[in-house]
Amino acid sequence: MKRVVLLFIGSILFACHAAEISVRYDNGAEKKALVAERDGNVFFPATVIFDLFSNRFAWAPDKRKLVINISETDLIFTEDNPFVSVGGEVREWSAAPFCEEGDLYVPAREFVLLLDSLVPDTVTWDAEKKSLRIGSAVAVIDSFTCEERKNGTVFTLFLPGKMAFDHTFFKPQLNINVLKGKVSVEQLTRKETVGLVTGISAVQFAGSAQISLIISARSGQPEVCYKDGPCRIEAVLRNKIEDTKQVASAESAAVALPDSLAADQAALRIKRIIIDPGHGGEDPGAVNTQAKAEEKEIVLAIGLELRKLLKEHLRDVTVLMTRDDDTFVPLKGRSKFANSKKGDLFISVHANSISGNKTKKSVIDGFEVYFLDLARDDDARAVAALETSAIQYEKDGDARENIDDIDFMIKSIELNTYRNQSERFAICLEQEMSKSLKKVRRHKLGVNQANFYVLRGVEMPAVLIEAAFISNPEEVKVLRTREFHRQVAEAVLNGIVRYADTLE
Ligand SMILES: [Zn+2]
Known part of the structure; x- marks a missing residue:
């Protein structure tokens, strides 16, 4: 009897202990990580997994839930629950994840098998050698150098292995x-200027990562190339030798519109476009009383010009408007209309305004492009799927509360397809607008995200354009010209074609 008790205590004491494993990357890098061992099985802690998946990962210690998104699939692990949700489908594992010192541990073998089924040959686990190999497809790009040289600046982006890449340069932005x-968006964001690079930012797309450099006007055409040992992408920026004549002619040249082949390609991927001129009827939008200008008139004129241009160039695309005359349309009615017409893109057109004194109004100017950060309603499909599957295995009493938690986590790790597509579309638009608009410059660099009511509930990629400031005495004049309406329309057309090109 005594011996049995001792054995029992012994098995608790030795049930779980820490072990060290080696993590090897395809580029030759190696590091050590601490894992747990229980009954001869290795468990990976959430913190180790976090290193691999960084921005596609959410761990809520208080909720004891871990959500990972890989290959557009949500994986949900819960403490002491052997049921794992894989894209809404529930699977039972041989062991349940457990919590220790604020970390959640998941069974290594089954975790690696699951990853392998989602993204083949990216993670391999050798239980005997206690070695985890991380393929370049899941390893995170998180380091770079930016060095000023005598005649320019060299930006080096280190890759976890050999990887395919391309680059585009639209002044002032170089996208890799x-x-x-x-x-790692956090690691690849810099606001400080180093030589010819005035800023660095990164965006995680579903199938690729985009690293953007904002390049000084003093730089010539960037040269981008791949180098080995270690794997890296190098962007060389050289100080420009001034050629004012050439710059001047480029400035006044009209932008090229897409050829019919590019337009046909775009029409294959985008069937319906919804144009949403803001305000209307009793709602004038922003008003410049001095210039006697109302936002509702200007944005309707831009919307009509846009419809005309899209119909000319994208002949197989249906173009619809939430209003094409001076009528009032409530905000909810706009998204309802767009959803009922099953639009593929939603473009809301507005003009910006700022209150304040004369000086402020005359210095604040420029166009802006916004996309919605939380483009989903509370009853979005992803949550509905979870509600009917994983939730039935919940131990906690209040199921509704749990749905909110999961919903929150999923939102927080940006799993929304529309969000990513909206952001991508916004980036394309923003770059095209900076090329097309001759008399209105960027309000500030990059695209903006905001929780606009009109974009909320729109079940398609959606953006909102603030074409210029109606409150600015110079821009209000520009806003009223047909030439400007045409330039906005051209930018949107080119933006749509470029965006369509990124779709599979
Ligand atoms: Zn408005």
Whole structure:
């Protein structure tokens, strides 16, 4: 009897202990990580997994739930619950994840098998050697250098292995797209200027990572190339030798519109476009009393010009408007209309305004492009799927509260397809507008995210354009010209074609 008790205590004491494993990357890097061992099985802690998946990961210690998104699939692990939700489908594992010192541990073998089924040959686990190999498809891009040289600046982006990439340069932005790349947005964001690079930012797309450099006007055309040992992408920026004549002619040249082949390609992916001129009827929008200008008139004129241009160039695309005359349409009615017409893109057109004194009004100017950060309603499909599957295995009493938690976590790790597509579309639009608009400059760099009511509930990629400031005495004049309406329309057309090109 005594011996049995001792054995029992012994098995509790030795049930779980820490072990060290080696984590190897395809580029040759290696590091040590602490894992747990229980009854001969290895468990990976959430913190180790976090290193691999960075921005596609959410761990809520108080909720004891871990959500990972890989290959557009949500994986949900819960403490002491052997049922794992894989894209809404519930699977039972041989062991349940457990919590220790604020970390959640998941069974290594089954975790790696699951990853392998989602993204083949990216993670391999050798239980005997206690070695985890991380393929370049899941490893995170998180380091770079930016160095000033005598005649320019060299930006080096280090990759976890050999990876395919491309790059585009639209002044002032150089975008490097790493296919299947995972990027640490936090590590690759810099606001300080180093030489010819005035800012660095990163965006995680579903199938690629985009690293953007904002490049000074003093730089010539950037040269981008791939180098080995260690794997890296190098962007060389050289100080420009002034050629004012050439710059002047480029400035006044009209932008090229897409050829019919590009337009046909776009029409294959985008069937219906909804144009939403803001305000209307009893709602004038922003008003410049001095210039006797109302936002509702200007944005309707831009919307009509846009419809005309899209119909000319994208002949197989249906173009619909939430209003095409001076009528009032409530905000909810706009998203309802767009959803009922099953639009593929939603473009809301507005003009910006700022209150304040004369000086403030005359210095604040420029266009802006917004996309919605939380483009989903509370009853979005992803949550509905969870509600009917994983939730039935919940131990906690209040199921509704749990749905909210999961919903919150999913939102927090940006799993929304529309959100990513909206952001991508906004980036394309923003770049095209900076090329097309000759008399209105960027209000500030980059695209903006905001929780606009009109974009909320729109079940498609959606953006909102603030074409210029109606409160600015110079821009209000520009806003009224047909030439400007045409330039906005051209930018949107080119933006749509470029965006369509990024769709599979
Ligand atoms: Zn408005």
